[in-house]
Amino acid sequence: MQTRDEILKMKAAMLYIINKVDSIDTLHLFKILYFADREHLAKYGRHIIHDDFRAIDMGPIPSCIYSAIKVVQGKNRPEDYSSLEDLFNSIEISDRLHYVIKAKEQPDMDELSVSDVKCLDDSFEENRLVDTYDLSKKSHDYAWCKARDGGYSNNPSMNTLDIARAGGASDAMLEYIKESEIVDSILR
Secondary structure: OOOHHHHHHHHHHHHHHHHHHOEEEHHHHHHHHHHHHHHHHHHHOOOOOOOOEEEEOOEEEEHHHHHHHHHHOOOOOHHHHHHHHHHHOOEEEOOOOOOEEEEOOOOOHHHOOHHHHHHHHHHHHHHOOOOHHHHHHHOOOHHHHHHHHHOOOOOOEOOHHHHHHHOOOOHHHHHHHHHHHHHHHHHO
């Protein structure tokens, strides 16, 4: 379960990307966020968004953001996802097929660090014009494959260390992330 601060940071990152283009299809949003998070983990040893990335057929998806979008699409009941209210109240559907979303507000830039914005911008520029099929295929990296191969559910969670490794994290950074996860689990 994510904290309120983590939800607000997810919201800021999501709105930051959406507002760069006015509206965006969900697959591009998910992949841009994934590649930005992966790069940030590999370089700085921490997530941009503390969402649980799941390995679905089309590649990694951030599960909380996906659940919030499903509320807006009418596929999830809002009362079942009340902790994500900040997310689903900040977006709307902008196409009749319910796959393109639009922001209803601007991001709170105080939620994002300089390094967060840099990785989000890099991922956006690298991936915004990539065809959805190619973008999905590109996201089938080491972390996605490992989750799919070892997963016992239809949409297994992707491991943070595997995501960082897929992003090119050094051994020292992987050790730092592992130690940080231990500390975080003790403090929660």
